[in-house]
Amino acid sequence: MHVNSREAQYAVRGSVALKAMSIQKKLNSPEVSSLPFKSLISCNIGNPQALGQKPLTFVRQVAAACTYPELLNNSDMFPKDVVSRARAYLKSTDRGYGVGSYTDSHGLALVREEVARFIETRDGFPCDPNHIALTTGASEGVRRVIQALMATPTDGLMISAPQYPLYACSITMCGGNIVFYNLNEANQWTIDETELNRSYQEATSKGINVRGLVVINPGNPVGAVLTQDVIKSVISFANERNLLLFADEVYQANVYSDSKKFHSFKKCLRELQRDYPGQYDNQQLVSFHTISKGLIGECGQRGGYVEYIGFSEAMMLQFRKLAASTLSSNTVGQIIMGIMVNPPQPGDESYTLYATETEQIYESLKRRADKLYKKLNELEGVSCQPIEGAMYAFPTITLPQQAIQEAKSRGIPADEMYCLDMVEEAGIVTVPGSGFGQIDGTYHFRTTILPSEEEIDQVIERLGKFHSKWLARYGGLTRTDISNGEFRSIRTLEAS
């Protein structure tokens, strides 16, 4: 097997997820289980509907009508706007024959138009539908651009530590070099230009040709929302070094903090171009979005888009060719993307229901983010930044020296041992910080905020009991451990 394939890691579905699978088998078997819980709670993947979030009615009605258009013949079946929307999507398929045909490699023209209008409204700057490509989730688009960018074995891509494992995995698979820059945990996981510089210089001095820079905003796994100023400083940094910017903006609808707002990289770039004529003309940017997150959470339907900003028509033809080799993304996923970016409007028959459903989901996510953040900070040696956005908490955990030694002797990261024990003893599936990248000597884990409001109380209870038992097993935390923990926060700050 290719060494790149062998070495690529994908922690979100790594050792802890595999252990969870074998525990699930035990729970399913008719034999009486000796496990101290009756069910696993999956907090490892941002998969809202798997934890009970209901699909939006309008989305599923349009998707079902497009799938089986005979449903449109029954005039009482669906609201009028479902019928007209489904007919419009069906008409936009190849010769109007429906969702069973491959679409254009970059997706249905109607949906690309809807996406372009959405981006224009969001940013206040024009958007060309010919620079939009619909993809199988956001991840296909990410892989496609990374594959196109990593040209020689010395090429590298800057990604945050911590990062979403898709990036490290894709870079490794393409034979490129991972160049980590540390997020500043002590300052709400922001991005500091001095740290970007350190990371870039270090990579360059090793002979790595840095080609691009990835930012996830709102952050996965860290849950932070970047300010406009930070975004503009990142753009300037990339612009001065001729780096392709990757803006992973799949959580743009998931901002819970009242004091923060989502700002797109594209809007910030266009403002810089307006304010500093000529200086930012060559900056290239790709922005990713998905139907899997937001308030729609249609992970299983696999829809996404990439917007290519600042690319020539010749480059667009190249991207189109790469897209063609995968034929096209699934048509219903494309249609759901169209609905997400162009939902029912006031006056439409489905508007009230759509607005109610999305608001309930939003308010509930916001409550759960707040609750989890507070409860995690109550645990001994655990410190969690506010969950401003996205779907995750990424707390620092201070671990007893005995535990760290034990993990060393087993040859696994200490937070992986912690998470493996957590799934076995508490039935809570999380992802160790080591799977995302973190400063050496620090330990974290990622949990989603997605269990239902009832279940999240259970998560907190099981986690709390497990945590104190586990600390005690390894001799508890000493004053030194805790002051090391404090030292770490300071060091994180200094490193930036």
Added chain:
Amino acid sequence: MHVNSREAQYAVRGSVALKAMSIQKKLNSPEVSSLPFKSLISCNIGNPQALGQKPLTFVRQVAAACTYPELLNNSDMFPKDVVSRARAYLKSTDRGYGVGSYTDSHGLALVREEVARFIETRDGFPCDPNHIALTTGASEGVRRVIQALMATPTDGLMISAPQYPLYACSITMCGGNIVFYNLNEANQWTIDETELNRSYQEATSKGINVRGLVVINPGNPVGAVLTQDVIKSVISFANERNLLLFADEVYQANVYSDSKKFHSFKKCLRELQRDYPGQYDNQQLVSFHTISKGLIGECGQRGGYVEYIGFSEAMMLQFRKLAASTLSSNTVGQIIMGIMVNPPQPGDESYTLYATETEQIYESLKRRADKLYKKLNELEGVSCQPIEGAMYAFPTITLPQQAIQEAKSRGIPADEMYCLDMVEEAGIVTVPGSGFGQIDGTYHFRTTILPSEEEIDQVIERLGKFHSKWLARYGGLTRTDISNGEFRSIRTLEAS
């Protein structure tokens, strides 16, 4: 851009398809077009529903019910077997919450079971559902295995000339070496072991480390169905050289010849293992299937599977990790795969309709294959092997020397020039043979058999008129051209 990405070619959506897109824009515009036709006929892609093939009712009813389960509350809406099947699939999703969740990386367990039972029934040998992975069409599986296999810049993969462009494109993208072996056109595009040997030796002598061998059966683009004897000889060839075998069997339900039958590589391998104990134990094989072809033709729903045969559990874990980095294929596509391999049975409420619909599609494809084959052979200088299976004709065309010279001066293959002119003058979209690989000095094009029965007559008429006009424009065919054509058939035979 990565040189591999830049150099990768994908002819099926190449220059002719791009020209067709610009012509379509002209046809759509309100201005009076000067084009000699009112609509394009797309014969370039195996995309049956885009040419009017109707989706199967049972498939779409189950898919719609899974998409919007509220439909199941209306007891009159669907046949009983649709309801029970939809409920079973819904139950098999994560905690029963439906198609909006990511599935297991390798797909829903219920569907993998259905696939395994289908393969057992087809072959008469056991099949382990844990060695099945559901994928985004067959092409995702193909890319995944090629990416895992191409380990160093000297690694190579043997593929047929002509081949389906996905293979050459994927090998190039992964930095591997394409090793062509020629199919024997004169002998109904069969595979000769002497030619396999020649190709292997030549590659080895150039320092290429041949790692695998791809066979497409029934053949794309050639439409041939391999005999058991040929398949077994290919397996022996691979086995002796420790090559991973790729069996692209996506057209297994598309056999039209009364004298031919589909035999799977897996069945042939198992028979060899049974008949020659110990000799074939280490042979590894991957077999691909899809919902895009067959009689179901659900291209836009993007479902496929790969069966891994002869791989250790450790290797299966590696493939699972690669799958995890794409999260999972779309759930509805997986469900449609389940239906395709486990259709309604006699006694089920939907059986008669399902059987009628699939039989009509099969019989019509068979008539169109036969008609196209006969009509193509009536054209001057065109020679086409019988279309035994799949969805394509791949005729040899003898071109006038003047045309060949003209193409040379324009720097494009002569059959590409022919196909570009065909789309412009006759509105028929095909793919030049040069996009698939062919013996130097030979020219072909690929056309699907998929236009409807009414439209296929138009294809034949337009093509016939275009062909004679085009030959005349370049001075017509001389005796030398034709005898060269004959000479080519003989040379093809000798080369094997």
